[in-house]
Amino acid sequence: MRRLVLGVLLAVLPSLAAQAQSLVGALEWLPPGSLSVDALTRHPQEQLEGGERQSFYVEFGRLAFRSPDVLGGTARKAGLSCQACHANGFATTAFLIPGLSNKPGSIDVSHAFWNLRGEDGSDNPLEIPSLRGVKTKDRFGLDRRTASLRDFTRRVIVTEFSGAEPDALLLDALVAYQEKLQPTAVVYEPVSLRQDLADLTRYLDALRVPLAEEEPVLAERMTVMIRGQIGFIHERFAEDDMRGSRGLLEEWSRQLARIAQQAERSDWVQARSALAELRQAMATPPAVLAADLPRSLYEPEKLKAWLSKPVR
Ligand code: HEC
Structure with a gap:
């Protein structure tokens, strides 16, 4: 049924972000209905503060942001990266995994599906936030529990998505990239x-x-x-x-x-x-x-x- 509901939503929503993820990995590891055509063929334009001339940190962070092997467990096997949920730094409004999302653009990130150790025993999908303007924030997470972007990023990797402990360079790079995501209007373009x-x-x-x-x-x-x-x-x-x-x-x-x-x-x-x-x-x-x-x-x-x- 969810598949049907999603189909209808896709027809009426004016703009949808890309999932930018592995097609084959998702077919193999995610429940049916997790891939949507619109989401895989359009995404918001990236737009970084400073344009395309960036430091190595930003460029490595940009690559890592798109690399499933930064994460672990099912996310990695399914070919999901940060980019899958935060397409070009925006929220992927079409992201949906039947059973883990209650509506497109939401996902339960404290679920055994991602990390057995992170399962909190409740069905609590959260809306995926845009990371645009994250540099100016002083608290992170919908419950504002974390005061540092670096700590939050580590937590996403290790606690939410079972990734290996990130080294200092990887965290510096992911933070540097996220800090370049200036707040800007969403303009969609084809993948x-x-x-x-x-x-x-x-x-x-x-x-x-x-x-x-x-x-x-x-x-x-x-x-x-x-x-x-x-x-x-x-x-x-x-x-x-x-x-x-x-x-x-x-x-x-x-x-x-x-x-x-x-x-x-x-x-x-x-x-x-x-x-x-x-x-x-x-x-x-x-x-x-x-x-x-x-x-x-x-x-x-x-x-x-x-x-x-x-x-x-
Ligand atoms: C499967 C989807 C998914 C993936 C993959 C994912 N995120 Fe998120 N992200 C979310 C959701 C949902 C939230 C809200 C969670 C919360 O508030 O605890 C979130 C919140 C965040 C926030 C907090 C933003 C704010 O304004 O408070 C940051 C920063 C972030 N993610 C960065 C990342 C990075 C970096 C990666 C990759 C290492 C990543 N995310 C991978 C879904 C995802």
């Missing part, structure tokens, strides 16, 4: 391949920092996150005859894995030049992606058809 590819080049630019610093652990961590983002694009080229597009994305992912290996072996010169090459390839992506795009799951109609197929 697009063009923007997802532009984001990849942005992540690669950030990866230059640990390669310049010769920090293998951070380089490895970032390559894993970036490969996850490539995986999200890969999922959108789902049809059998899209092997060319998928193969290209898989190759990019393998190149990132090689860069991490080179970093681990301290082959820094090689790692840096491999990164520059990959950056160039991504900036001018081969025509195969553009050719497959009209049939890909970036297209709302194709996504709708794909989601309505019986469970794969």
Whole structure:
């Protein structure tokens, strides 16, 4: 029934945010009705204070905000990241998991589904807040229980979503990114391949920092996150005859894995030049992606058809 209700709501709500999450992960780990076409094909424009020129902290935080592996448990397995609920720093008003939400845009974050240790024994979905203007707040959470954005962020990761204890850099980065989310009106735009590819080049630019610093652990961590983002694009080229597009994305992912290996072996010169090459390839992506795009799951109609197929 909830699925039906959601369908009706989707038809009448004027604007809905993206869930920006793994399609395959969600199909496998979330109850039916957790994915909505509108939410996966439109999202609010990001708009950061200071535009696209940001520090490494902000850029790493931006990547981490979109990376399910910052979280643990079911969230991670389902491919959910901060971005899934707080799309581009706004509230994802269409976010809904049957059984854990009482209306779109709400979710029970103290539930055994996310973390057995966090289950509070009550059915208490909360409205997902926008994080816009979070920098100016002095209390966080709907009950205003926490005075520090850093403490709240740690709590979200560890207590709510069973993630591993975040290190200082990860917290600094997530806080730096959230503090750039200036309050602004919601302007919706389509989720697009063009923007997802532009984001990849942005992540690669950030990866230059640990390669310049010769920090293998951070380089490895970032390559894993970036490969996850490539995986999200890969999922959108789902049809059998899209092997060319998928193969290209898989190759990019393998190149990132090689860069991490080179970093681990301290082959820094090689790692840096491999990164520059990959950056160039991504900036001018081969025509195969553009050719497959009209049939890909970036297209709302194709996504709708794909989601309505019986469970794969
Ligand atoms: C499954 C949905 C979901 C995910 C994933 C999620 N959040 Fe939230 N977030 C919420 C909900 C619901 C609340 C309100 C909870 C509360 O008040 O305790 C919230 C509240 C917050 C707040 C408090 C905002 C305020 O104004 O008080 C911050 C900050 C925040 N989240 C950051 C994050 C970050 C960072 C991540 C990723 C590490 C994340 N969230 C992942 C749903 C989510």
